[in-house]
Every structure is written in C-alpha cells, then in structure tokens.
Amino acid sequence: MFGQVPAVLAVDVGQQPAHVSTGSATWLDAAEPAGDPGHQLVEDDHPAVRVYAVARGHRTIFRCPHKLRMITRWPLPCDPNASRSRSVTGVLSHNPDWPARVDRCQRESDQLKIFHNSFIPIPFQTEDYARGLLSAGHAAGLVEDLDTALARRLKHQAAILQRRPVPPLIWAVLDEAALRPMGAPSVMKAQFEHLIECSELSHVSLRIVPLTAAPHVGIDGWFTFFELPGRHLAAFAGATLDVGRMIDEQAEAAAVSVRFDRIAAQALNEDQTRDLLKRAAEDL
Known part of the structure; x- marks a missing residue:
C-alpha cells in the first residue's frame, strides 16, 4: 500500500x-x-x-x-x-525514521505527485481541518501536545507551498472520497474554498477522481512520488500503524509515478474539479 x-x-x-x-x-x-x-x-x-x-x-x-x-x-x-x-x-x-525523511523529501523536491483517497493531504489542509485530525491523534495518545503539533504542521505546509525562491511543482489527485466530512460544516466549507485557492496557484495542479471512476489502481492506498534535484526519484508508501516505507530504487519509484498517472487519467480536469468543490461548499 x-x-x-x-x-x-x-x-x-x-x-x-x-x-x-x-x-x-x-x-x-x-x-x-x-x-x-x-x-x-x-x-x-x-x-x-x-x-x-x-x-x-x-x-x-x-x-x-x-x-x-x-x-x-x-x-x-x-x-x-x-x-x-x-x-x-x-x-x-519499515523505515522507523520515515517522518524525518518524508519531511526532507517534501521540502527539497523539484516535483511532487500526491495521491490521497481518505483525507485532504497535509499541504492543502486548513488550520481547523488539521486541528480536527490531530485532535483525533491526541485523544488516542498519539499526539502529545496538540498546539505544538499543529504549529509544526502549518510550518511544514508553508515550507512546501511557499518555498523560496522556487516552489516545487505539485501534482495532486484526490479521490472524491477524501472530501468526506472531517469536522463541522463550517470547517469543511472553509476547507473546500481553500482547496479552490490552492488549485489556482501557478505551481499546483489539483484534480479529483469522481466516485463513479471506482475501482481504480488507487483504491488500495495513498502515496507520494518525489522528483529530487538531479532527477533522482523517490516515493513514500504506507503509513498504517506507524509503518512507513521509503522507496529509493529508481525503477520502483518510477512505477509509483506511472501509477499516479494512471489514476490521474480517470480524474476530472482542473476546471471540473473547481466546479465540484464549489458545489460541495455551496451545499454546506
């Protein structure tokens, strides 16, 4: 996965x-x-x-x-x-130090391909949406200090989206299932509006795979592909029960990119995605 x-x-x-x-x-x-x-x-x-x-x-x-x-x-x-x-x-x-490695890859990549099928990925989360997710971890004893964790997440988010002098190209594909409610209607409305704003950034492409496209090759899990300086490829796979795996073997990492492209081929285009998000926000 x-x-x-x-x-x-x-x-x-x-x-x-x-x-x-x-x-x-x-x-x-x-x-x-x-x-x-x-x-x-x-x-x-x-x-x-x-x-x-x-x-x-x-x-x-x-x-x-x-x-x-x-x-x-x-x-x-x-x-x-x-x-x-x-x-x-x-x-x-399993790489026990995967959080630090993923953090560094996200910060240093020239290009990222992100697929998510269960929740909004970290680079695009609003503060309230992120707080809700981290609160679940805090209640389960997985997050020690909620405010510190939230501040760290927002700082990491800014380091990706607002990196200077040149931010990374971000290709994001979300399964429509990732838009499910993770908070009050006001939280989700703000989150959908934020996704629209992110989708209009010049270095971000955001597309949604409609529920009608299932089954597809992204059903079994979410992942990130990294293209690092020097065109070195890497990917991250698996984050269930604290188990994480970094992929450095070039052919395998390239296969992750191909999987992303296969999923993206079934997604709405960028304008259709914004229309879907606008309707979702209006319905709340």
Whole structure:
C-alpha cells in the first residue's frame, strides 16, 4: 500500500515512534544478525505459506512462498549519509525514521505527485481541518501536545507551498472520497474554498477522481512520488500503524509515478474539479 504522513500524527523530526518488542523471536533469520527491528522483515509459520511481518508490531505486510533475507537499511536520496552502493536483497521494509525523511523529501523536491483517497493531504489542509485530525491523534495518545503539533504542521505546509525562491511543482489527485466530512460544516466549507485557492496557484495542479471512476489502481492506498534535484526519484508508501516505507530504487519509484498517472487519467480536469468543490461548499 502506498502512503504518506499519517493524518493524525505529528511529524516530529528526531522523535520517531518507539519500537515495540515482540519478545524473543526465535524464528528470525539466523543468517543475518538482528539489528534495529524496525528495519527487518521476520517470518512466521503458516499452514500454506510463510507470513512476513514487521518485527516491531503485529501487522502482516504480505504473504510470500519464498523466504526473503532481512533488509538492514534502505538508502534514500534524502539521507546524505546513506550508502548508494549497498546491496538490498529484500523488497519491503519499515523505515522507523520515515517522518524525518518524508519531511526532507517534501521540502527539497523539484516535483511532487500526491495521491490521497481518505483525507485532504497535509499541504492543502486548513488550520481547523488539521486541528480536527490531530485532535483525533491526541485523544488516542498519539499526539502529545496538540498546539505544538499543529504549529509544526502549518510550518511544514508553508515550507512546501511557499518555498523560496522556487516552489516545487505539485501534482495532486484526490479521490472524491477524501472530501468526506472531517469536522463541522463550517470547517469543511472553509476547507473546500481553500482547496479552490490552492488549485489556482501557478505551481499546483489539483484534480479529483469522481466516485463513479471506482475501482481504480488507487483504491488500495495513498502515496507520494518525489522528483529530487538531479532527477533522482523517490516515493513514500504506507503509513498504517506507524509503518512507513521509503522507496529509493529508481525503477520502483518510477512505477509509483506511472501509477499516479494512471489514476490521474480517470480524474476530472482542473476546471471540473473547481466546479465540484464549489458545489460541495455551496451545499454546506
């Protein structure tokens, strides 16, 4: 599943989620030593196949009849200290420091492609809409200080949309389902009007995939594609249960861009999108 920064979590650089110990894992691959559990895939027995899951929690990522070697590190273009020559034998890993890496990629990208199917993405959230989402995280004990988290989110938003001297090109596609109410009518009306304003920025393209277009290849999750300086590609996928994955392998990142384009091909054009948002605001 592709994804971005979770809606109800604060992006707090340097303060990543703590790993959860699952006890003595006797089924870890003995061929490679256990390092940070967040960087590893582990296997468990299953009657038909082996089930691979992230060691830090209980979420099954995928099932595969073939055994994978553990991933000890996933080098990223957003990590200047990452080695680009390291061989990676696995295909899926959780990056426990993904919030900081996503933050940096968003700030430094020349171009972003954002797809969301469940809520308004962070760069386009109003203060009240963002407060509502973060309040849910605060109530669940995932956000410690609501006001601090909100201020951080708004600052990060400005760093993306108002970057100087040249802001990034932002191609955003939202499933119409992402427009569902996340607050009082007044909050949603202001949010729809804000989306219209954002869509009129010269460096932003905003389009909506109507509900009638389902099913499409974005049904299974939301994601972000980054084109970084030097035309290096990256993507972020997955932000469920604090599990996040950065994609640095160039062919795979390019495939994320292609997936975005396939979804965009079923979206309304920019003028039709603004008309839909105007009608949604008027109906509130």
